[in-house]
Amino acid sequence: MVEAAEPIDLSDPTQGPSIAPDQIGEPLVVLTGVDKYFGDLHVLQHIDLTVHKGEVVVVLGPSGSGKSTLCRAINRLETIQSGTITIDGSELPSEGKALANLRADVGMVFQSFNLFAHKTILENVTLGPIKVRKKSTAEAKQRGMELLKRVGVDSQASKYPAQLSGGQQQRVAIARALAMDPKVILFDEPTSALDPEMVNEVLDVMVSLAKQGMTMIVVTHEMGFARKAANRVVFMADGQIVEEADPETFFTAAKSHRAKDFLSKILTH
Ligand SMILES: Nc1ncnc2c1ncn2[C@@H]1O[C@H](COP(=O)(O)OP(=O)(O)O)[C@@H](O)[C@H]1O
Numbered sequence: 278m279v280e281a282a283e284p285i286d287l288s289d290p291t292q293g294p295s296i297a298p299d300q301i302g303e304p305l306v307v308l309t310g311v312d313k314y315f316g317d318l319h320v321l322q323h324i325d326l327t328v329h330k331g332e333v334v335v336v337l338g339p340s341g342s343g344k345s346t347l348c349r350a351i352n353r354l355e356t357i358q359s360g361t362i363t364i365d366g367s368e369l370p371s372e373g374k375a376l377a378n379l380r381a382d383v384g385m386v387f388q389s390f391n392l393f394a395h396k397t398i399l400e401n402v403t404l405g406p407i408k409v410r411k412k413s414t415a416e417a418k419q420r421g422m423e424l425l426k427r428v429g430v431d432s433q434a435s436k437y438p439a440q441l442s443g444g445q446q447q448r449v450a451i452a453r454a455l456a457m458d459p460k461v462i463l464f465d466e467p468t469s470a471l472d473p474e475m476v477n478e479v480l481d482v483m484v485s486l487a488k489q490g491m492t493m494i495v496v497t498h499e500m501g502f503a504r505k506a507a508n509r510v511v512f513m514a515d516g517q518i519v520e521e522a523d524p525e526t527f528f529t530a531a532k533s534h535r536a537k538d539f540l541s542k543i544l545t546h
């Protein structure tokens with residue numbers, strides 16, 4: 278059995294270093310009673326989660342707890358069996374053009390750098406804005422170069438993904454997500470596949486995005502990032518949200534056995 282945690286009260290200024298109450302925006306991503314099964318496996322169990330505009334939520338939890346499925350459900354890469362998911366007040370349509378548009382509002386950066394191998398770095402960043410957002414090629418290129426500069430890879434614009442390091446590719450993936458002007462970006466273990474010396478260059482870009490007010494849901498085991506940039510930590514185990522707290526409270530005073538057990542394992546190496 279897992280212990281139920283008190284939901285965090287975002288209006289309570291005594292709850293650590295979260296964003297100040299007057300900076301909290303409207304609810305942006307709202308999951309209500311979400312259930313997801315893979316066959317008999319109940320992978321998401323009645324998930325209620327609200328992420329507000331400008332908020333950075335770090336999702337932690339042991340392998341297999343449902344973190345990736347949660348991200349994929351928010352982006353409609355997975356269907357859900359019950360409950361609702363809304364992005365900025367609109368429920369996710371199941372298919373078609375409306376889905377493409379809403380999905381474009383939700384950027385996604387995966388663990389594996391899933392850039393298009395046969396397109397240049399700049400093409401990777403301009404493709405979505407041209408095809409989905411209907412921007413002109415010139416406009417998409419100009420914005421694409423600005424974004425590549427922002428993540429520090431503008432000098433690589435005409436190269437192909439395989440010519441870049443993993444850290445550079447992941448920064449391109451972030452620029453590609455930003456190019457769609459998403460309302461929220463989901464990061465699913467964006468640094469897990471990187472060589473250690475490249476982790477920080479990606480985390481630095483993510484921290485600066487967080488500081489600029491981007492709404493972010495980040496699955497990561499990088500505690501430094503959580504401490505530096507997260508307003509809230511959501512801890513999952515066995516398909517449930519077991520505990521939520523601001524990072525300081527979570528790392529120093531986790532309440533549930535599952536969270537304490539998880540922290541004892543990741544903090545000892
Ligand atoms: N496509 C799938 N088909 C069947 N089971 C899946 C599929 N994807 C994930 N699972 C299972 O769902 C559970 C949650 O997986 P996942 O969301 O990937 O967890 P996490 O990202 O926290 O490691 C795991 O038990 C996993 O094996």
Ligand SMILES: [Mg+2]
Pocket residue numbers: 344345346465
């Ligand atoms: Mg995962």
